[in-house]
Amino acid sequence: MSIRLRCVPSVIVSILALFFCSCAITIVQPYDEKLLADTEAIFKEASSMIDDGISNSPRTDEERSGIKKPEDHLAHISKFQGRYAALGTDADALILRALSRAQEVDKIGEKLQGQINILVEESLPSQCEDIERELGLSTTSLTVKNYIDLKCLFVRWKAQHSDLVLTKGTSILKRTNWELRKSTLFSAVLAIQKAETSKKQ
Numbered sequence: 001m002s003i004r005l006r007c008v009p010s011v012i013v014s015i016l017a018l019f020f021c022s023c024a025i026t027i028v029q030p031y032d033e034k035l036l037a038d039t040e041a042i043f044k045e046a047s048s049m050i051d052d053g054i055s056n057s058p059r060t061d062e063e064r065s066g067i068k069k070p071e072d073h074l075a076h077i078s079k080f081q082g083r084y085a086a087l088g089t090d091a092d093a094l095i096l097r098a099l100s101r102a103q104e105v106d107k108i109g110e111k112l113q114g115q116i117n118i119l120v121e122e123s124l125p126s127q128c129e130d131i132e133r134e135l136g137l138s139t140t141s142l143t144v145k146n147y148i149d150l151k152c153l154f155v156r157w158k159a160q161h162s163d164l165v166l167t168k169g170t171s172i173l174k175r176t177n178w179e180l181r182k183s184t185l186f187s188a189v190l191a192i193q194k195a196e197t198s199k200k201q
Contacts, residue, residue: 031199043189053178070170077171082160097152128152
């Protein structure tokens, strides 16, 4: 999943203004210190969950298949449900704050708002693609897009952990699955932070 970087040099902005002076284009929305602080907080929360997943999960398929009662194991999805829910709620709050500060919120439209509400309320992986496609056409707020992407990352993580095919019928991920999440999360949040701090320059 890609997180969009909004570090746009002022020269490029000036050139765009010359060519598109008749169009209202929002490159970025205003810098938001609380949004950045809350992004760091959700990073810490997700990192803590990943660390617990790494320390409690089996290394190999053989180790996992040897678990007698998967539902009682510390790496079973049931032990992480509350943490997935908390990450989802925090991501929802970031989306709502980003939307509330986007200059073109009123232009996003009822259809897009409805799709975001479905994602916020139901956390369905299939909704992520629909919302991202709609956002590509309906909003110029890259900040909003980035937080939708972050929400979708968490939605997909939960879906993977619940996937009986991926987890070989155990609802337990392997250690490598968690380790990959660490680098994905780091890259996603770093891109958001870089983009947000660039607004102060």
